[in-house]
Amino acid sequence: MFDTPVSPVAGAGWFAVGTAVMGLAALYVAVRGRGVEDPRARGVHVVAALVPAVACGAYLAMALGVGVAEVAVRGGTLRLHWARYADWLFTTPLLLIGLGLFVGADGETLFGAVAADVFMIVTGVAATLSGVPTYRYVWWGVSTVAFLCVLYFVVVALGREARDRDEATRSTFAALRVLIGASWTVYPVWWLVGTGLGLVSPTAEAAGFLLLDTVAKVGFGLLVLRSPALAGADADAPEGEAAPGTPAE
Numbered sequence: 064m065f066d067t068p069v070s071p072v073a074g075a076g077w078f079a080v081g082t083a084v085m086g087l088a089a090l091y092v093a094v095r096g097r098g099v100e101d102p103r104a105r106g107v108h109v110v111a112a113l114v115p116a117v118a119c120g121a122y123l124a125m126a127l128g129v130g131v132a133e134v135a136v137r138g139g140t141l142r143l144h145w146a147r148y149a150d151w152l153f154t155t156p157l158l159l160i161g162l163g164l165f166v167g168a169d170g171e172t173l174f175g176a177v178a179a180d181v182f183m184i185v186t187g188v189a190a191t192l193s194g195v196p197t198y199r200y201v202w203w204g205v206s207t208v209a210f211l212c213v214l215y216f217v218v219v220a221l222g223r224e225a226r227d228r229d230e231a232t233r234s235t236f237a238a239l240r241v242l243i244g245a246s247w248t249v250y251p252v253w254w255l256v257g258t259g260l261g262l263v264s265p266t267a268e269a270a271g272f273l274l275l276d277t278v279a280k281v282g283f284g285l286l287v288l289r290s291p292a293l294a295g296a297d298a299d300a301p302e303g304e305a306a307p308g309t310p311a312e
C-alpha cells in the first residue's frame with residue numbers, strides 16, 4: 064500500500080486554507096485574551112481559542128489526506144471526512160459550554176444540551192456512512208431532531224437564564240445566540256445538498272463548510288473578544304488584555 068502514489072483529496076486547497084484561517088484565529092484569540100484573569104471570562108476565552116485550534120488540526124488532517132477515509136459499507140464504498148466529524152464532536156460541545164459559561168447556565172441544563180449535541184454528531188456520521196439512500200435520510204432526520212433540542216437550549220433555555228443578567232451580558236448573549244442559531248442551522252441543509260443529495264461537488268461542499276466553520280468558530284471568538292461583559296469582569300484589565308496590576312493607559 065505504501066508505494067501507491069497519493070493523489071490529493073477533493074477540496075484539498077480549501078482544507079489548506081482552513082488550516083491557515085483556523086490556526087491564525089486560534090493564535091489571535093489566544094494572544095488577545097492572554098491577560099484575562101477573571102475565571103469565568105478566562106474559561107470563555109479558552110473555549111474561543113481552543114475551538115479554532117481543534118479545527119486547525121482537523122483541516123490539516125484533511126488537507127494531507129489522512130483525515131479522509133474510503134470506507135467499505137454495505138452496498139459499496141463511501142468517502143468519510145472523519146476529521147471533520149471528530150472536529151465537530153469536540154468543538155460543538157465546547158461552543159455550548161463556552162456559551163453556557165458566559166451566561167452562567169446551571170450544570171444540568173448544560174449537560175442535557177451537550178448530550179443532545181454529541182448524539183447529533185454521531186447520528187450525522189451514521190447518515191454519512193449509510194449505504195442505502197433511505198437510511199441516510201432517516202439518520203439525517205434523527206440528527207436534526209437532536210439539533211432542534213440543541214437549538215432549544217441555545218435560544219429558549221439560555222435565553223431565560225440571560226434575562227436576569229446585566230445589560231452587557233445580555234447584549235453579547237443576544238449576538239452569540241443569533242450567530243449560533245443562524246450558522247448552525249445551515250450545516251444540516253448544506254450536508255443534505257452535498258453529502259446527502261450530491262447536488263454540489265465535494266470541492267464546493269468543502270468550501271461551503273469552511274465558510275460555515277469560519278462564521279461559527281471565528282465569529283464566536285471575535286464576539287467574545289469584543290464583549291464588554293467579559294472585559295469588565297476583571298476590573299484590573301479594562302480591555303480584557305492587560306495583566307492585573309498593570310495600570311491602564
Ligand SMILES: *C/C=C(C)/C=C/C=C(C)/C=C/C1=C(C)CCCC1(C)C
Nearest residue numbers: 187203206207210247250251254279
Ligand atoms: C464548528 C462546527 C460546527 C458549529 C458544526 C455544527 C454542525 C452541525 C449543527 C451539524 C448538524 C447535522 C445535522 C443536524 C444533520 C446531519 C448532518 C449534520 C451532522 C451536518
